[in-house]
Structures are given as structure tokens and as C-alpha cells.
Amino acid sequence: MIQFDSVSKRYPGGYEALKNVSFQLPRGEMCFLTGHSGAGKSTLLKLIMLMERATQGQVICQGVNLARISKKHIPYHRRRIGVVFQNHSLLNDRTVFDNVALPLLVSGAPYQETGRRVRAALDKVGLLTKEKKLPVQLSGGEQQRVGIARAVVHKPDLLLADEPTGNLDPELSADIMKLFADFNAVGVTMLIATHDVDLIRRMGRAEIKLDSGRLAVP
Amino acid sequence: MVKISPTGIPVRANRSVKRWLSDHLDACLDSLGRFVLSPLQTLITLLVIAVALCLPSMLYMLVKSVESGMVNIQQSADVSVYFSPGIDEETSLQVQSKILSLESVSAARFLSPDRALQEFKEFSGLGEALTELSENPLPATLLVTPDVDQDIDALIRTIESFEAVDQVQFDFIWLQRLRALLEVVDQIALVLAAVLGTGVILILGNTIRLEIESRRDEVAVVKLVGGTNAFVQRPLLYSGVWFGLLGALIAWFLTNLFAWAMSKPLDSLGQLYLRDLSLVGLDSLELLVLLVLGIFLGWLGAWIAAARHLSAIEPG
Ligand SMILES: Nc1ncnc2c1ncn2[C@@H]1O[C@H](COP(=O)(O)OP(=O)(O)OP(=O)(O)O)[C@@H](O)[C@H]1O
Numbered sequence: 192m193i194q195f196d197s198v199s200k201r202y203p204g205g206y207e208a209l210k211n212v213s214f215q216l217p218r219g220e221m222c223f224l225t226g227h228s229g230a231g232k233s234t235l236l237k238l239i240m241l242m243e244r245a246t247q248g249q250v251i252c253q254g255v256n257l258a259r260i261s262k263k264h265i266p267y268h269r270r271r272i273g274v275v276f277q278n279h280s281l282l283n284d285r286t287v288f289d290n291v292a293l294p295l296l297v298s299g300a301p302y303q304e305t306g307r308r309v310r311a312a313l314d315k316v317g318l319l320t321k322e323k324k325l326p327v328q329l330s331g332g333e334q335q336r337v338g339i340a341r342a343v344v345h346k347p348d349l350l351l352a353d354e355p356t357g358n359l360d361p362e363l364s365a366d367i368m369k370l371f372a373d374f375n376a377v378g379v380t381m382l383i384a385t386h387d388v389d390l391i392r393r394m395g396r397a398e399i400k401l402d403s404g405r406l407a408v409p
Numbered sequence: 410m411v412k413i414s415p416t417g418i419p420v421r422a423n424r425s426v427k428r429w430l431s432d433h434l435d436a437c438l439d440s441l442g443r444f445v446l447s448p449l450q451t452l453i454t455l456l457v458i459a460v461a462l463c464l465p466s467m468l469y470m471l472v473k474s475v476e477s478g479m480v481n482i483q484q485s486a487d488v489s490v491y492f493s494p495g496i497d498e499e500t501s502l503q504v505q506s507k508i509l510s511l512e513s514v515s516a517a518r519f520l521s522p523d524r525a526l527q528e529f530k531e532f533s534g535l536g537e538a539l540t541e542l543s544e545n546p547l548p549a550t551l552l553v554t555p556d557v558d559q560d561i562d563a564l565i566r567t568i569e570s571f572e573a574v575d576q577v578q579f580d581f582i583w584l585q586r587l588r589a590l591l592e593v594v595d596q597i598a599l600v601l602a603a604v605l606g607t608g609v610i611l612i613l614g615n616t617i618r619l620e621i622e623s624r625r626d627e628v629a630v631v632k633l634v635g636g637t638n639a640f641v642q643r644p645l646l647y648s649g650v651w652f653g654l655l656g657a658l659i660a661w662f663l664t665n666l667f668a669w670a671m672s673k674p675l676d677s678l679g680q681l682y683l684r685d686l687s688l689v690g691l692d693s694l695e696l697l698v699l700l701v702l703g704i705f706l707g708w709l710g711a712w713i714a715a716a717r718h719l720s721a722i723e724p725g
């Protein structure tokens with residue numbers, strides 16, 4: 192599903208956030224991306240989303256060499272992936288329903304389908320009753336789950352998450368991980384960046400570890 | 410049907426016409442709905458646009474009205490051609506036919522000295538006093554009616570060059586001057602329209618830029634979930650179109666209000682100089698032009714702002 196071949200990423204300032212990283216993530220896997228703060232986890236996910244471009248090596252995602260995707264086609268690439276990014280949270284002036292519907296709206300999905308899929312996604316994260324609420328009327332954990340519903344509403348094959356349990360208490364974190372495991376069980380490939388070492392141990396899943404931009408043995 | 414990009418990614422499921430229309434209607438209403446969120450700011454922007462659009466349209470209307478008033482007058486503005494004393498009637502009639510053959514002349518009426526005196530008596534009301542005159546002081550006269558819109562100065566020079574002609578008199582030389590002045594005002598209106606039109610584009614560009622700034626996070630999120638530039642800019646373009654359209658409507662209203670307010674003072678001015686001078690408000694075709702212009706300028710301003718500022722916003 193995802194393949195990195197000797198990928199390096201040097202930021203404009205000259206800082207090399209990823210150094211010669213190679214790995215493969217097979218279809219249907221659920222994998223954790225770990226490493227200290229500043230190790231390059233977010234950078235790696237951004238390369239997959241084409242929020243950044245690799246400076247060396249190649250990234251292949253869903254069979255497509257990302258270097259070949261022109262700027263114009265980036266949106267269509269992103270539509271095939273679900274993302275939970277912490278700093279890209281919800282639109283505060285729109286209801287939960289509208290937030291979750293956003294990926295369907297931008298891709299022009301039929302309206303009948305939109306309602307059905309949004310409710311299915313909200314049902315999965317247990318927020319079906321809150322569809323008319325605004326994000327500020329929800330707790331932090333609930334907001335995070337709305338973000339997850341938004342990431343899966345268009346049924347992507349691949350789901351990326353950057354610190355999805357960032358500032359949640361252990362119980363909520365476990366809930367969310369359980370949710371991710373459920374998605375993975377129906378075939379969604381997942382790559383989840385996290386600090387939460389305990390959690391990873393308990394889940395017993397594959398792990399990719401970064402150390403100062405290099406692949407490390409976990 | 411799904412289009413596949415060269416890289417193998419499906420890029421766009423063809424939207425049905427109905428869906429396309431409904432997407433645009435959404436963006437259109439959404440952008441109008443946002444006006445309500447900051448009514449005061451919206452109103453100020455609209456007024457600025459309206460004022461910028463109504464200044465040239467008022468000038469245009471003024472020029473148009475005075476010009477149509479002038480056409481009325483010029484129809485009655487004859488050039489008087491006085492023959493030298495002692496010219497016989499035959500020569501005068503020859504000159505008349507020569508003048509009539511000029512392209513810029515529509516009519517030339519011959520008045521013998523006797524007839525001229527008689528008309529003068531009637532016209533001046535000095536009938537009795539004038540009968541006392543032993544000799545008729547008036548020369549034979551031709552009343553030449555130029556075609557409307559002709560260069561009267563040139564006509565006068567041509568007629569003056571005829572030998573039998575003593576003097577040519579045109580009482581409406583001020584009309585010529587007014588015409589020249591109107592041409593200048595017309596040019597000013599054009600330049601003003603260009604300058605203020607650019608102003609409208611800049612004002613709207615700035616308004617839309619602020620709108621983009623305030624929706625920075627939203628734009629980033631929309632792009633992250635696969636929204637295209639076209640998708641994000643659609644409501645912004647509609648926003649510009651609304652600003653332009655509503656601004657032009659207000660400008661139209663202001664222009665006609667101006668026409669109405671000026672109708673009284675112009676009436677008295679008209680009685681002094683131009684009969685039937687009245688400000689003619691914008692007709693429906695001119696209204697249409699104004700609206701289309703407003704919409705175009707609004708769209709262009711928004712488009713420039715979107716092109717300059719949207720692509721810089723990327724999730725990250
Ligand atoms: N846009 C950027 N320009 C320059 N340097 C950057 C940029 N983004 C990240 N970096 C640098 O790259 C390194 C890796 O950053 P990254 O965000 O990938 O780390 P991370 O593993 O996600 O850390 P954290 O766990 O704290 O989120 C950091 O040292 C950071 O300073």
C-alpha cells in the first residue's frame with residue numbers, strides 16, 4: 192500500500208527531517224509510527240499526503256509514484272486517503288454533520304449517499320445523536336471522534352493519523368484505538384503516529400520507529 | 410464515468426448538470442449568506458463600490474441629457490447670411506443654390522430686404538416705429554439651417570468666402586463651445602470610469618483577501634480532505650459577483666436619485682438656455698450594462714484575490 196525507497200526530506204532551512212528511509216506497509220496492515228519528538232513522524236505522514244515533497248528517493252502510495260502527481264492532481268490523491276491530523280481539527284462554524292460530510296462535499300458525492308454515509312460514520316464513532324451540534328458543544332474526546340468520522344466517511348483504503356490520542360486520557364485513547372482496530376478489521380490500511388508507547392505494546396501491532404530522521408529498530 | 414489521470418488516479422466523477430447547478434447554487438447562496446454575518450462591513454463595502462460606479466454613470470447621464478437637449482436647439486439654430494448692399498436678387502439666389510449644394514446644409518431660406526424688414530417688424534414688436542424709416546436698412550438675407558452635428562465654424566468660413574456675402578452671423582456659437590465642453594466631460598467620464606473601475610477591483614480584491622485570511626484554517630482543512638482550488642474559490646467568486654451586482658444596483662438607484670434631484674434646478678437652467686433640458690435617467694439597456702459591468706468587476710477582483718492568496722494556503 193505504501194512504499195518508501197531511500198526517502199530523504201530536507202526542509203528549506205536545510206534541516207534534514209528524514210534520512211534515507213525505506214520501508215513497506217502492506218495492504219490491510221495496521222502499523223504504528225513512533226519516535227521521539229522531532230524524529231520526523233509528522234514529516235513522513237506529510238510526504239504521503241503530498242503536504243510536503245520528498246527531496247530524495249521515492250514514495251509510492253496505492254501503486255502511484257507520488258513524484259508524478261502534479262499539483263493540480265493532489266486533491267484527487269488526498270481523496271483516496273483518510274486523515275486525522277491534530278492541528279487540522281473541525282470547522283467551528285459548522286455542525287458535526289457538515290464537518291463529517293466535508294470530504295464527500297468536496298468530491299461531489301451524490302446527496303442521498305452523503306446523508307447515509309455521514310450517519311453511518313457518526314454511528315461508528317457513537318455520535319449519531321450529536322449530528323446537529325457544533326464542535327464547541329462537544330468534549331475533547333467527542334471532537335476527536337468527529338475528526339475520525341470525517342476521516343473514514345468516504346471509505347478510504349488508507350487511514351493516516353498523527354497523534355490521534357494526543358491529549359486524551361488513557362481510557363479515551365483506548366476507545367479510539369479500539370475504533371481504529373475495527374476499521375482495520377474491515378480492511379483499511381492504517382499508519383498511526385504516536386508517542387503512546389504503552390498503548391502500542393498493548394495493541395501488539397507492527398511498528399516503524401524513527402530516530403532523528405532515520406529508521407531505527409524498534 | 411470516471412476520468413483517470415496519467416498517474417492512474419481517478420480525478421473526477423462527471424457531475425450531472427443538475428448536480429453542477431446545485432453546487433453552484435449552494436456556493437452562490439452561501440456567499441450571500443455570509444454578508445449577513447458582518448452586515449456593517451458589507452454595507453460599507455457596497456456603498457464604496459456603488460459610489461465608484463455611480464460617479465461615471467452620473468457624468469455619462471449628464472452628457473447624454475445635455476446632448477439630447479442640444480439636438481433640439483440646433484434644429485432651430487439658423488446661420489444668418491447677410492448679402493453686401495446692392496447685390497441683386499439673381500446673384501443672391503445663385504449663392505442660395507450654392508449654399509444648398511453644400512453637404513452640411515439642410516435648408517436655406519431667402520429673404521428679400523422687404524421680407525426681412527417685415528419679419529423683423531413682427532419679431533421685434535417695433536412695427537410702428539419702423540414704418541417711419543424712409544429707407545430699408547436691411548440687406549437681403551439667407552437663413553441657413555445646418556445639418557445637426559455639423560462643424561458650424563467650417564460652414565461659416567465657407568459661406569464667408571462667397572463674394573456676394575457681407576457678413577455671417579451665428580447666435581448659437583455657445584452651442585459649439587458647449588459641444589466641445591461636453592466632449593471633454595465625456596472623456597473625463599471615460600477616464601473616471603477606468604480609474605474607479607480599477608478601484609472597484611482593488612477594493613473587492615482586498616475584501617476577498619480579508620475573507621480568505623479569516624477562513625485560512627477552513628481553507629487548509631478543505632484542501633486536506635481533497636478540496637480543489639476551484640472548490641474553495643467558488644464561494645469567493647460568487648461573493649465578488651454579489652458585491653458587484655448589489656453595488657451596481659445601488660449605483661443605479663443613486664444615479665436616478667441624482668437625476669430626480671437635479672430635475673428642478675435644470676428646468677430653470679433649461680428655460681434660460683436649452684428648451685426641454687431634462688436629466689434622462691438610465692434606461693433599461695444602460696442599467697443592464699451597469700449591472701454586467703459591476704458583476705464583471707466584482708468577479709475579476711475576487712478572482713485576482715483568490716489566484717494570489719488561495720494557492721498559498723496549504724495544510725501543514
Ligand atoms: N516546515 C518545516 N520547516 C523546517 N523544519 C521543519 C519543518 N517541519 C518540521 N521541521 C523539522 O523537522 C523535524 C521533524 O519534525 P516532525 O514534525 O516530523 O517531527 P515529529 O516526529 O512529528 O515530532 P513530534 O512528535 O513532536 O510531533 C523537526 O526537527 C522540525 O523542527
Ligand SMILES: [Mg+2]
Nearest residue numbers: 232233234353
Ligand atoms: Mg508530529
